[in-house]
Amino acid sequence: MITSPARTVRAPPHGRHGCGTAVPYRSEVRIAEREVTRKPRRDAELNRRRIVATARAAFAADGLDLPMREIARRAGLGIATVHRHFPARSDLVAAALAEHVAQCRADMRAALAEPDPWRALSGAVRGFAEHRVQDRGLNEALFGAHPAAAAFADDRWAQARALEELVARARRTGAVRPDVTVEDVRVCLAAIASYRSAHSATGLRRLVDLLLTGLSASVVR
Structure with missing residues (x-):
């Protein structure tokens, strides 16, 4: 039985496919994933701050009976967003x-x-x-x-x-x-x-x- 001499197969350069298409390094992928995760968190934190600031001003001026929907309107957010952060009025009052x-x-x-x-x-x-x-x-x-x-x-x-x-x-x-x-x-x-x-x-x-x-x-x- 005749065998062919062993061939050395060169691996594509690090971070690239054999066709030359760039592939992100694992560290780059992890960084990108973290950035994608951070953005919703940042947005959520900004929304929370906006809701509390709006509620504080609204409660201070108009009393604690102001409807949650009105606070959402003044904050420029949907009522669902407000309830996601503060399920009950008492939660929002406590934060304010x-x-x-x-x-x-x-x-x-x-x-x-x-x-x-x-x-x-x-x-x-x-x-x-x-x-x-x-x-x-x-x-x-x-x-x-x-x-x-x-x-x-x-x-x-x-x-x-x-x-x-x-x-x-x-x-x-x-x-x-x-x-x-x-x-x-x-x-x-x-x-x-x-x-x-x-x-x-x-x-x-x-x-x-x-x-x-x-x-x-x-x-x-």
């Missing part, structure tokens, strides 16, 4: 409240970092009032009996402790009247929270000015 609370925490951190005790305390009070004007619906939910507010009890406690520190600093440095207590400041905040007026922004800021004047030690009496 979480962002609102995060902003309140940031405001209080800024107040605690302010070296001037009076500016720190008065800034915190004014910031509370601005949230009252701009985030009416969310504030009412946070400080009321809304079920979603229960998740933020620790945050409210931390804010209360921070307020005590601001008042204590202001008293130690003589920035407020010597008889001012943290309870007095809480009464001021309660007055701000309960304020009702057709001209809420202007009237509320006037009320804040009067309250701060009553707390300040620099007023000539």
Whole structure:
């Protein structure tokens, strides 16, 4: 039996078929697959952020009873997309409240970092009032009996402790009247929270000015 001499078969260059057509490297395929996967995830995250931002503004201005379909319309998305991210209204309310609370925490951190005790305390009070004007619906939910507010009890406690520190600093440095207590400041905040007026922004800021004047030690009496 006659056998043919063994032939050496050359493999096509790495990444190419024998016909010369380029074939993606495995690493390139994996990268492409990751990019395809990332895009829907990025889109979903952007949609979620848009929904929460829209809901926060809508709830703040119009209250928590605004229909989910209206929030979807304002966000420029379909109602199915909104429900995919937030199956229940309570889920969306909780997400909007979480962002609102995060902003309140940031405001209080800024107040605690302010070296001037009076500016720190008065800034915190004014910031509370601005949230009252701009985030009416969310504030009412946070400080009321809304079920979603229960998740933020620790945050409210931390804010209360921070307020005590601001008042204590202001008293130690003589920035407020010597008889001012943290309870007095809480009464001021309660007055701000309960304020009702057709001209809420202007009237509320006037009320804040009067309250701060009553707390300040620099007023000539």
